[in-house]
Amino acid sequence: MIELKSVTKRFGSETAVDAISLTVNRGELCALVGTSGCGKSTTLRMINRLIEHDGGEIHIDGRPIREFDGRVLRRRIGYAIQSTGLFPHWSVARNIGLVPRLLKWPAARVTERVEELMALLGLPVEQFADKYPAQLSGGQAQRVGVARALAADPDILLMDEPFGALDPITREGLQVELRDLQARLQKTIVFVTHDMDEALALADRLVVMKAGRIVQQGRPLELLRAPADAFVASLLGGDDRGLKEAAITPVVERMRPLSPRLLPQARIAREATLHQALAMMFRERVERLAVVDDEDMPVGEISLRGIVGAGLSEGRDR
């Protein structure tokens, strides 16, 4: 668990982070969003003491981080950044194994771990282990950066735009991998992003910052449904907020039992979102879809009226 209590950071006369308080529970993914220069990266870098806070307290698992040696702390916390920070003269495998080697793991265990992570992140060992960062595409380099952050199996991961500057398909693939990793391994993750769709899709806790302060925090749906002010509303998507809400609301929330009427021909997976259901209705020119399970068996239906007529923000079906 990470706790920030009234944490402040000043650079000269400028207060970059102004008395923020935030708790990120174990296994939670917390996304920090806000306009450029609002203090997101500074907040992240104070957690692993790349930047020292000058007011307030930061605790990790109940202990003030000032009690830890900075280097020891950073070996316990994975850190992935947009520019990857890979060592250019080291191979991919050597880059990924950096922290385990610093922690003096036996060589065979480091190799095993590196290969495990490369497989996890879709980087075939034979193809990539001996390559150098300059020989990688941006997306591959970011995967290596994420693998390196995960190498020593840290409980905490700090990620500063780790998927920035990637094409939408690669980015979405990595988002799915991250969510999967988090669900399986219960990592505590603090994630900085400028991409609101990414923040809404990934975050358990969404934190909106403005000029060094936290303006609002909560579950993405809570913020979409009740933004604290016009700034939050506009940052979260302005007039598009309804669609963004549909993009993170699962179909099963609005699903009804199959009606005795004819089974709808068009089908949608039960894991789909309302946004995907709307897109399919639009594409297929239909107002009802059968919701199907993994074996393509209908488990219910969803209708346009069920989605729109009920009013998304009411959170109930009629």
Ligand SMILES: Nc1ncnc2c1ncn2[C@@H]1O[C@H](COP(=O)(O)OP(=O)(O)OP(=O)(O)O)[C@@H](O)[C@H]1O
């Ligand atoms: N090392 C530094 N020295 C002086 N000022 C700094 C330093 N690092 C950050 N700042 C200032 O602190 C403020 C917050 O910066 P920070 O990088 O945390 O913002 P951010 O929200 O991450 O921005 P962006 O979205 O553009 O990355 C900015 O005004 C920035 O200019």
